[in-house]
Amino acid sequence: MMISALVALIIWFSMTPDVNAESMVLGETKLVVTVPKVIEEEKVTTLAASEPNDPVEKMQVETAAQNIAIGYRESLKFAPYSQPLTVNDKDRLNPNKFIPISTPIFGEEQPVSLSLNKFRFIKPEPVEVWLEGDGIQSAQVQVGIVGEKNTVYSAELQVNGGRAETTLAAINLPIGDISVKAIADINGQEVILVAHAKYMKPSAKLINVASVAVEQSDLLISLQLDVQEAGIYRVRANLYDGELPLAHLVGKRKLGTGKEFITLKAHQSVIPQAAKALELRTFVVERMSSIPGEGTRYGTSEITDAALPDVDISKLDRTPYTPSEKELASLAFLEQLAGAKN
Incomplete structure (x- = not known):
């Protein structure tokens, strides 16, 4: 072979x-x-x-x-739990971005595209759906489970110029891998676009930053979670200095149910000595698969950003990272x- x-x-x-x-x-x-x-x-x-x-x-x-x-x-050159981040790392700066589904239209200069406000949703979040393109006369969406033919819910989109949109409430959405089929009338042509997304029950909720401390070359950031389903969890977040992205941080730990803590570490190699306004953003809470065939579950976060104002980074040991x-x-x-x- x-x-x-x-x-x-x-x-x-x-x-x-x-x-x-x-x-x-x-x-x-x-x-x-x-x-x-x-x-x-x-x-x-x-x-x-x-x-x-x-x-x-x-x-x-x-x-x-x-x-x-x-x-x-x-x-x-950097710790695996604390990798450098730049403005060009779009996948980490916006890890839940939905990539629009587009198709060209005969007789139209611009394609028509179907978009959702993100890819992963945690119940009871609503799902925002919109079509963009010239000549949209009317449109509707049909929601179902990927791989199944039955439609669970359908709704008309409100058309306003070159945009048609609607918001799907949680009560109308099934749990699992969902398909959102848009059927549009584009100047007399029927156009069908299908988007896939994930709609899941929450497994844990990130509540706040519990503490921040310096330990040798690492900045330790303890996060508090309310865990609904025990398992091995991985939490990701991006470290910023003001508006400048510095590092992508990853922490992993086995958690039980209830009040639990997980620690993110930022190695000194990604923290400039002149940093003045450290802040965490873009939290992702994952319950990792523990058996073959089990999918990754995701949690929610009550915070979108968390300033780290009381940390004294001058206490960091500036010894370079040594690979294991x-x-x-x-x-x-x-x-x-x-x-x-x-």
Whole structure:
């Protein structure tokens, strides 16, 4: 069987349990890879046995691995729980953004597009739906479960010029992966667009920032949650200095029900010494899958931003981040796959 560069990536991702498949598809997760504690002899043997013989194939595999290795080596300058963030990291700055569904219309200069206000919704949030394009005469939406033919709810859109819109209330929305089908009359042409989204019961609620403290090279930020469903939780947030994005922070912990806490850590390497207005934004609360076939659940947040005014960052130990043995083993594996010489 021919092995391509894509297969090399699949091999690597299959050995990366901390990278959630769904978040990769949604563009939430960047390549912050984690290698198994031990690369077993069986896996090494399997990889060696399946190495491509074709020179072009081998070059593709090595080039793909080299690119990953270069990116990973750069990421090791920073702690994996505290990666730098810039204005260009759109997926992390807006992780729940819905990408509009568009189609060209015969005889019209502009396409018509279907949009939702976001991709993931937590009950009882409403879902905002709108169509944009020239020549919209009328439109309606039909809501159902993805993969099923039955319509659970339908509604007419209010047309105003080149926009038609409506708001779907929680009482009319099913739990699960939902489809929102828009059927529009565009100057006598019937146009159908379908959007998919997730509508879920909440698993936990982020209440507030409980405390902030300096511990050696890390800024520790303790978050309080009200957990409805116990499990392994991952909380993400973006650290800002005023309007300047600094870092994407990730914390993970097994939580029980009720009042629980999870800690985010910001390493000194992402906090400028001149920072004056540290603030957390863009909270994402995930209950991670614990068994095969179980999907990721999401929670809500009572806060959209949280200032960290009382922290004294001058107390941070400015020692550079030192990669762990696990991370160094990860890099060594990638460089071996890339054909790098030690």
